[in-house]
Amino acid sequence: xxxxxxxxxxxxxxxxxxxxxxxxxxxxxxxxxxxxxxxxxxxxxxxxxxxxxxxxxxxxxxxxxxxxxxxxxxxxxxxxxxxxxxxxxxxxxxxxxxxxxxxxxxxxxxxxxxxxxxxxxxxxxxxxxxxxxxxxxxxxxxxxxxxxxxxxxxxxxxxxxxxxxxxxxxxxxxxxxxxxxxxxxxxxxxxxxxxxxxxxxxxxxxxxxxxxxxxxxxxxxxxxxxxxxxxxxxxxxxxxxxxxxxxxxxxxxxxxxxxxxxxxxxxxxxxxxxxxxxxxxxxxxxxxxxxxxxxxxxxxxxxxxxxxxxxxxxxxxxxxxxxxxxxxxxxxxxxxxxxxxxxxxxxxxxxxxxxxxxxxxxxxxxxxxxxxxxxxxxxxxxxxxxxxxxxxxxxxxxxxxxxxxxxxxxxxxxxxxxxxxxxxxxxxxxxxxxxxxxxxxxxxxxxxxxxxxxxxxxxxxxxxxxxxxxxxxxxxxxxxxxxxxxxxxxxxxxxxxxxxxxxxxxxxxxxxxxxxxxxxxxxxxxxxxxxxxxxxxxxxxxxxxxxxxxxxxxxxxxxxxxxxxxxxxxxxxxxxxxxxxxxxxxxxxxxxxxxxxxxxxxxxxxxxxxxxxxxxxxxxxxxxxxxxxxxxxxxxxxxxxxxxxxxxxxxxxxxxxxxxxxxxx
Numbered sequence: 240x241x242x243x244x245x246x247x248x249x250x251x252x253x254x255x256x257x258x259x260x261x262x263x264x265x266x267x268x269x270x271x272x273x274x275x276x277x278x279x280x281x282x283x284x285x286x287x288x289x290x291x292x293x294x295x296x297x298x299x300x301x302x303x304x305x306x307x308x309x310x311x312x313x314x315x316x317x318x319x320x321x322x323x324x325x326x327x328x329x330x331x332x333x334x335x336x337x338x339x340x341x342x343x344x345x346x347x348x349x350x351x352x353x354x355x356x357x358x359x360x361x362x363x364x365x366x367x368x369x370x371x372x373x374x375x376x377x378x379x380x381x382x383x384x385x386x387x388x389x390x391x392x393x394x395x396x397x398x399x400x401x402x403x404x405x406x407x408x409x410x411x412x413x414x415x416x417x418x419x420x421x422x423x424x425x426x427x428x429x430x431x432x433x434x435x436x437x438x439x440x441x442x443x444x445x446x447x448x449x450x451x452x453x454x455x456x457x458x459x460x461x462x463x464x465x466x467x468x469x470x471x472x473x474x475x476x477x478x479x480x481x482x483x484x485x486x487x488x489x490x491x492x493x494x495x496x497x498x499x500x501x502x503x504x505x506x507x508x509x510x511x512x513x514x515x516x517x518x519x520x521x522x523x524x525x526x527x528x529x530x531x532x533x534x535x536x537x538x539x540x541x542x543x544x545x546x547x548x549x550x551x552x553x554x555x556x557x558x559x560x561x562x563x564x565x566x567x568x569x570x571x572x573x574x575x576x577x578x579x580x581x582x583x584x585x586x587x588x589x590x591x592x593x594x595x596x597x598x599x600x601x602x603x604x605x606x607x608x609x610x611x612x613x614x615x616x617x618x619x620x621x622x623x624x625x626x627x628x629x630x631x632x633x634x635x636x637x638x639x640x641x642x643x644x645x646x647x648x649x650x651x652x653x654x655x656x657x658x659x660x661x662x663x664x665x666x667x668x669x670x671x672x673x674x675x676x677x678x679x680x681x682x683x684x685x686x687x688x689x690x691x692x693x694x695x696x697x698x699x700x701x702x703x704x705x706x707x708x709x710x711x712x713x714x715x716x717x718x719x720x721x722x723x724x725x726x727x728x729x730x731x732x733x734x735x736x737x738x739x740x741x742x743x744x745x746x747x748x749x750x751x752x753x754x755x756x757x758x759x760x761x762x763x764x765x766x767x768x769x770x771x772x773x774x775x776x777x778x779x780x781x782x783x784x785x786x787x788x789x790x791x792x793x794x795x796x797x798x799x800x801x802x803x804x805x806x807x808x809x810x811x812x813x814x815x816x817x818x819x820x821x822x823x824x825x826x827x828x829x830x831x832x833x834x835x836x837x838x839x840x841x842x843x844x845x846x847x848x849x850x851x852x853x854x855x856x857x858x859x860x861x862x863x864x865x866x867x868x869x870x871x872x873x874x875x876x877x878x879x880x881x882x883x884x885x886x887x888x889x890x891x892x893x894x895x896x897x898x899x900x901x902x903x904x
Contacts, residue, residue, distance in 0.1 A: 284323040287332075304332045375413060382415065383423035387880045392865055393873075396420045421873055428876035431883040435478060436505065442468050444839040445533060446507055448480075448498065449549075449848035450516035452488065455862040460488025461874070462497045466505075467845045473825035475843060479882045480505055484871035494520055495527035502531055509533050512840045513722070517549035517848040517859075534767060543722060543760070544844070548715045550679050551849035554665045557686075557708050558612040558658060559857055564704045565654045568647050569615065572622050575629055575641045576606055588636045593628045600624040613665070613855040616658040623651050653701050657693075657708070660686055668847050668854045676726030677733070677820070679846045683723070684741050687712045716745070722844060724757040725764070729838040730820050731812045765803045768837045802834040 288300040290311055299308040300323055309326065310318045326332055386393060395401050396415040405412050451463040464481040481501050485493045494516065502511055511532055528545050562569060579589045593600070602621035607614040622629070626648050632639045664682035690712060693705035724738045738757050743750040800808070812818070821842060828835040853860060866874050 282320050284320045284327065287327050288323055302326060302332055307332075373409060373411060375411075378409070378412060379415065379419070379423050380427065383420055383427050384884065386420060387424055387427060387877055388884060390877075390881070393417050393420050393424070393869070424880065425873065425876045427884075428880040431880050431887075434887075435480075435883060439466075439468075439478070439505070441471065443471055444469050444836065444843065445510050445512035447513040447515070447840075447844050448501065448511065449845050450494065450497065450514065450518065451848045451850060451860075452516070452518035453860045453862050454488075455867045456864060457867050459862075459867060460485040460493065461862050462488075462493075463850075463878075464497060464501045465848075466507075467843050469821065469839045469843045473821045473839070475821065477845075478886075479879055482875040482878045484874065488518070491521055491523040492527060494518070494524045495531065498528055498531050513544040513546065513844045515546040515549055515845050515848050517552040520547050534764065546719055546722060546844075546846075548718050549846075549848040550683070550715070550719075551665065551668055551847040551854040553711065553715045554661050555612060555855065555857060557711055558616075558661050558855075560707050560711070561654055561657045561661075561704055562612060562615060564707070565650060568643075568650050569619065569654070571641060571643060571647065572619060572651060573607065575632075575639075575643070576604060576618060576622060578639055578641065579604065580606055582638075585636060585638065589628060589632060592632060592635045593625060596627055596631065598625055598627050610857050611855045612658075612857055613662055616655065616662050619651050619655050619658070623648065623655060626651075650700060653698070653704070656701075657704055660689060665854050668849070669851060675820070675842065676723050676844055676846050677730050680723040680727050680741075683712065683716060683719075684745065687716060687745060719846075720753070721757060721760055723846070725761055725841050726844065728757070728761055728807075729824075729841050731806075731809075731823055732814050732818060732820075734807055734811060736811060762803065764841075765801065765834065765837055768833050769801075802831045806831060806834055 284300075287303055288309075289303060290298050291301055291308075292298045293308070296314045298312045300311040301308050307326070309322055312318065382396065385391065386395070394417055396419070397417060402414055445468070447467040449465045449467065451465070453461040453463065455461065462481070462483045462485055463479065464483065465477050465479050467475070467477045469475050481497070481504070483497050483500060485497065487493060498511075498514060502508060512534065513532070514528055525545050525547060532544055534544055579586050600621070602617070602624050604621045604625065605614075605618060607618040609615065626643070629641070629643060633642075660682075664679075664686065667678050667682065687709065690705045690709040694702050694709065696702055696705075724742075727733050727737050728735055735754075735758065739750075739754055742753050742757075746753050812823075824831075824835050824838050824842075831838075847854065849856070862874075866877070869877075
């Protein structure tokens with residue numbers, strides 16, 4: 240019986256594949272013919288094989304151990320030695336199996352074991368796993384990447400369990416130390432940093448920075464600095480640049496040192512447009528930042544582009560005031576919810592009673608996370624919808640001892656009335672697209688108007704809460720109204736008209752003065768952009784018409800309206816729901832070449848410094864104890880590299896999906 244096998248050499252590229260025939264040792268061999276002269280054989284396989292002629296011009300290799308034969312030569316074609324190595328290295332030969340050296344396992348792929356009880360068949364080895372040479376450096380890089388992406392501790396490479404696991408997979412893997420993997424992680428960070436720096440080189444506009452402050456149990460501060468900008472395709476983007484440790488986060492120079500370090504390291508000199516942070520700062524700290532901005536207007540815009548009141552922290556502060564006012568009733572509601580949700584039998588009785596009373600409610604009753612104020616709001620809303628069930632629960636559940644009066648439920652509804660607009664406004668910060676200053680302008684204006692009405696109401700409980708909240712809203716409005724209003728002006732659906740309308744409602748008799756402040760500010764800023772040197776035009780554009788444009792400007796300069804005034808005088812666009820203001824400026828950048836540059840920078844100003852998932856946090860985030868034990872440079876490398884690698888993976892996945900869609904189309 241004989242079997243044929245197609246074999247590919249693992250170390251050489253051969254085409255087409257060679258045929259290897261394995262003969263049973265009981266088959267008759269033909270008389271030996273005159274051997275063909277060959278060069279001296281040097282391969283180690285000839286210690287285990289002999290060459291014998293079986294037919295004219297056909298020789299086969301016979302294993303000294305088990306006497307199986309393998310193709311060697313046919314005419315002038317030589318089969319090579321890969322299949323012979325597999326026979327002796329993978330334990331196929333019974334005679335050599337018990338003495339086989341395990342280190343030889345890396346020579347070849349999965350062996351082929353001939354079957355003697357089946358008819359002759361052909362097997363293709365395309366599905367066999369190809370031999371891959373072990374690369375020590377590549378493994379180190381992948382381990383560093385794994386640690387970065389999954390926040391594993393660097394010391395895990397020294398854990399006995401990890402070492403044993405890796406050795407079982409690859410005995411030749413060199414053990415890694417903490418210092419080894421720390422160096423590999425930093426190297427990964429530096430490589431990715433070069434890619435980020437290259438991607439930022441071609442950004443046409445300016446950069447706006449947000450500073451997100453984290454605390455630690457060691458009283459050290461960590462500043463997460465993120466750049467916000469609009470790319471050449473008029474899409475708003477953001478990129479984490481630095482995670483800097485501040486030994487004295489309360490010092491007046493802490494903010495400015497962090498910003499100065501970032502500007503110097505990333506080459507942002509003359510490109511920094513605004514700074515937004517969520518850390519309480521003194522006037523001195525704010526003054527220290529102003530010289531770093533590229534806009535240094537000593538008049539209207541002096542300091543206005545340093546935004547010390549992050550809107551997410553403002554909303555959280557307002558929500559904290561509301562929850563503090565209602566802390567007693569909230570605790571009672573929380574205890575009732577806890578009674579229901581922490582016992583399966585209690586929840587079954589609650590659900591049965593709800594069905595009997597036919598109380599309609601689609602909200603999910605759940606305990607709140609007291610570090611996230613939105614969860615407390617959702618708990619209160621859900622509990623309020625089933626208040627009838629709680630009122631009767633003691634009749635169905637003898638273990639239930641809580642009691643809520645009608646006044647309690649009235650106060651709960653009042654708390655929800657205040658929290659709802661804050662929740663909706665803060666939720667815009669978690670939208671898939673970066674929230675615009677235009678959106679926040681609407682939300683803050685609406686919140687301020689609602690609070691003014693609540694203060695004027697008759698309910699003293701509601702008025703007391705509203706008064707405390709309005710003081711903080713007024714402060715935010717004083718500090719940020721100019722920046723927010725400038726963004727509104729750059730929206731062709733609103734321009735100065737919405738500013739005039741809203742300010743008349745908010746400021747009353749002082750409306751005219753505040754409206755003039757915005758109008759003067761926008762014109763002062765436009766003057767700075769007009770004074771910037773114009774970029775050099777390609778030679779192809781120098782067709783003589785550019786000289787004609789200069790002639791028109793010189794002869795009619797004083798009578799010609801500026802781009803800004805022309806834009807402001809044009810009719811407002813319809814207020815459609817899906818309007819893309821950045822796309823509108825992209826389409827109109829030739830009509831407004833200078834104004835579009837100013838609009839690009841204004842519309843990239845971020846109103847929140849909080850990360851996407853933490854806009855509802857009640858307190859600043861805290862760096863974990865493990866990372867605070869590491870060197871500051873290592874902490875920055877781990878956090879920034881993770882962010883960049885995840886962005887790269889997401890971008891790659893999006894590109895593949897886009898390519899697949901185009902292919903299907």
